[in-house]
Amino acid sequence: MKELTFAALWAVFHEMLGAWLYLGLAAAVAFALAVVVLVIRERGVMYARLVRCYIIGLIGGFSGVFIAPAITLTSVTAAGGPADWVLLFLVWVVGAIGSTIVLYTLVGWIGLSRRQSVPVAQPALAE
Amino acid sequence: MLALNRRQLLAALAATGTLGAGLSRSRAAPVKTKAHIVIAGAGAGGLAAAAQLSARLDGAKITLVDARREHLYQPGFTLVASGLKPKDYVLSTTAEHVAAGVNWVQEQVAAFDPESNSLTTERGTRITYDYLIVATGLHLDYASIEGMDISLIGREGIGSIYASPDAAITTRRLQAEFVEKGGDGLFGRPATEMKCAGAPLKYTFITDDLMRRAGTRGKAKLTFTAQNRGLFSVPIVSEKVRMLFQDRDVSVRYDHVLTAIDPAKRRATFRTPAGMVDLPWTFINVVPPMRAPAAVRNSPLGWRTGPWKADGWMEVEKPTLRHVTYRNVFALGDVAGVPKGKTAASVKWQTPVVVDHLIAALQDKTSSEVYNGYTSCPLITRIGRAMLVEFDYNDNLTPSFPGVVAPLEELWVTWVMKEAALKPTYFAMLHGQA
Numbered sequence: 001m002k003e004l005t006f007a008a009l010w011a012v013f014h015e016m017l018g019a020w021l022y023l024g025l026a027a028a029v030a031f032a033l034a035v036v037v038l039v040i041r042e043r044g045v046m047y048a049r050l051v052r053c054y055i056i057g058l059i060g061g062f063s064g065v066f067i068a069p070a071i072t073l074t075s076v077t078a079a080g081g082p083a084d085w086v087l088l089f090l091v092w093v094v095g096a097i098g099s100t101i102v103l104y105t106l107v108g109w110i111g112l113s114r115r116q117s118v119p120v121a122q123p124a125l126a127e
Numbered sequence: 128m129l130a131l132n133r134r135q136l137l138a139a140l141a142a143t144g145t146l147g148a149g150l151s152r153s154r155a156a157p158v159k160t161k162a163h164i165v166i167a168g169a170g171a172g173g174l175a176a177a178a179q180l181s182a183r184l185d186g187a188k189i190t191l192v193d194a195r196r197e198h199l200y201q202p203g204f205t206l207v208a209s210g211l212k213p214k215d216y217v218l219s220t221t222a223e224h225v226a227a228g229v230n231w232v233q234e235q236v237a238a239f240d241p242e243s244n245s246l247t248t249e250r251g252t253r254i255t256y257d258y259l260i261v262a263t264g265l266h267l268d269y270a271s272i273e274g275m276d277i278s279l280i281g282r283e284g285i286g287s288i289y290a291s292p293d294a295a296i297t298t299r300r301l302q303a304e305f306v307e308k309g310g311d312g313l314f315g316r317p318a319t320e321m322k323c324a325g326a327p328l329k330y331t332f333i334t335d336d337l338m339r340r341a342g343t344r345g346k347a348k349l350t351f352t353a354q355n356r357g358l359f360s361v362p363i364v365s366e367k368v369r370m371l372f373q374d375r376d377v378s379v380r381y382d383h384v385l386t387a388i389d390p391a392k393r394r395a396t397f398r399t400p401a402g403m404v405d406l407p408w409t410f411i412n413v414v415p416p417m418r419a420p421a422a423v424r425n426s427p428l429g430w431r432t433g434p435w436k437a438d439g440w441m442e443v444e445k446p447t448l449r450h451v452t453y454r455n456v457f458a459l460g461d462v463a464g465v466p467k468g469k470t471a472a473s474v475k476w477q478t479p480v481v482v483d484h485l486i487a488a489l490q491d492k493t494s495s496e497v498y499n500g501y502t503s504c505p506l507i508t509r510i511g512r513a514m515l516v517e518f519d520y521n522d523n524l525t526p527s528f529p530g531v532v533a534p535l536e537e538l539w540v541t542w543v544m545k546e547a548a549l550k551p552t553y554f555a556m557l558h559g560q561a
Contacts, residue, residue, distance in 0.1 A: 011560030015551035069511070069539065072546045073211055078511030078539040083532050087540050 060099025310409025
């Protein structure tokens with residue numbers, strides 16, 4: 001037990017998630033592409049939308065704080081020490097940032113598709 | 128220091144029975160050999176050793192001998208017996224874990240003859256070997272408790288989570304009745320060496336927690352009977368558990384060894400320094416004495432003197448698990464006659480050491496790999512919290528995250544390791560991938 005290898009980590013996650021590991025990675029790659037293409041097509045980040053999505057995304061962060069313990073058959077009251085608070089904070093951060101990016105991208109693509117389907121003088125829904 | 132380096136991450140994963148040294152080595156060129164390596168037992172140790180040997184050797188004949196077609200994920204038994212996981216959580220097949228190229232003889236070992244480098248199965252098949260790894264696990268000796276029989280599990284408030292997944296499910300049914308109605312709850316451990324000495328403690332804590340959640344704790348008296356003056360072999364952990372039991376109102380009786388049970392009267396008899404003592408039960412978790420399997424116990428492989436002689440544990444060197452007399456024989460897992468070291472995490476750390484020494488011997492070399500007695504126990508203290516107790520032969524605590532995950536602190540993060548990370552890591556270990 002002297003070296004951490006990618007193969008070992010992969011094996012553990014593969015045992016944990018099975019086929020969902022591949023589906024999850026495929027979804028993550030597809031989503032990352034969606035973000036990149038969106039930013040290119042919109043020629044930059046739409047900061048007004050980002051802020052609105054971030055405010056909603058905060059809810060996602062708090063949801064994660066309650067969902068993560070539930071997944072492990074317990075509740076947030078199980079947190080009992082500093083390491084737990086750090087972990088819950090990380091869950092909150094990941095939940096908030098993840099929710100924000102997902103919302104931002106979804107709203108962006110919905111706006112793009114509507115502009116394409118109704119090209120004349122319709123303001124984008126969330127812009 | 129909050130930042131985690133690779134070693135700490137690795138060690139933490141290992142603490143839950145995780146990543147291993149095998150992988151880095153497996154990338155080295157395989158060692159060519161024609162040796163016949165026999166592994167007796169297809170439990171955690173046998174399967175992991177077969178996988179690692181298969182990856183590191185070219186041309187070896189590797190034979191795994193075990194009749195069991197069902198593989199049991201034993202670290203999950205406590206969770207099943209507490210209603211937290213279903214029965215199939217601990218069930219898989221041996222076949223799905225046997226590494227490619229390994230010859231699996233589906234027979235039970237009946238006798239070892241290390242003088243002639245051979246073993247014989249219950250069907251009479253004689254198998255010779257150049258090297259032997261004994262990973263047979265241990266024998267649950269219910270019969271040595273007078274009046275006890277496996278068939279009693281599920282009757283008269285008698286539970287026991289060790290015998291089988293069905294026994295764990297049955298014990299859960301009794302526990303649920305006890306949680307609802309209350310009464311006298313008896314918990315304890317045997318005087319022999321045992322697998323996962325934290326398990327009886329966990330089950331006591333979980334039962335206490337379930338009763339508190341159900342609002343019935345006031346209707347029950349929980350008693351833990353310890354076989355000596357401690358609650359755990361590591362003194363500092365023992366003292367912590369004593370304080371927790373005091374906090375949870377679990378009474379402790381020291382120097383109480385269960386010798387007999389009377390199901391009809393629901394009374395358990397204990398041997399104590401002051402004589403025999405009877406205690407009543409409404410619900411009892413019987414933890415049987417544990418010994419080496421008969422095939423090992425009746426062979427020349429066991430200790431010939433000292434405290435482990437009677438129970439037949441194999442006489443091996445502590446740092447290498449190599450037999451002191453028969454140098455082409457190694458022990459792995461529960462059957463090894465070493466202090467502590469009877470958990471899946473122990474197997475995780477023992478396997479690469481045994482495999483490395485065996486391969487070195489094949490090449491007339493020596494290995495510098497050492498097993499320091501590392502054992503890990505995510506000691507559940509309530510549903511949702513556990514203490515990550517890691518220690519070595521010398522009762523030293525060996526925390527994977529010093530300063531971050533305190534070993535004697537009840538934490539959710541440790542529970543997460545037990546509940547979510549342990550099983551996938553265990554299976555990755557079986558497959559020689561971690």
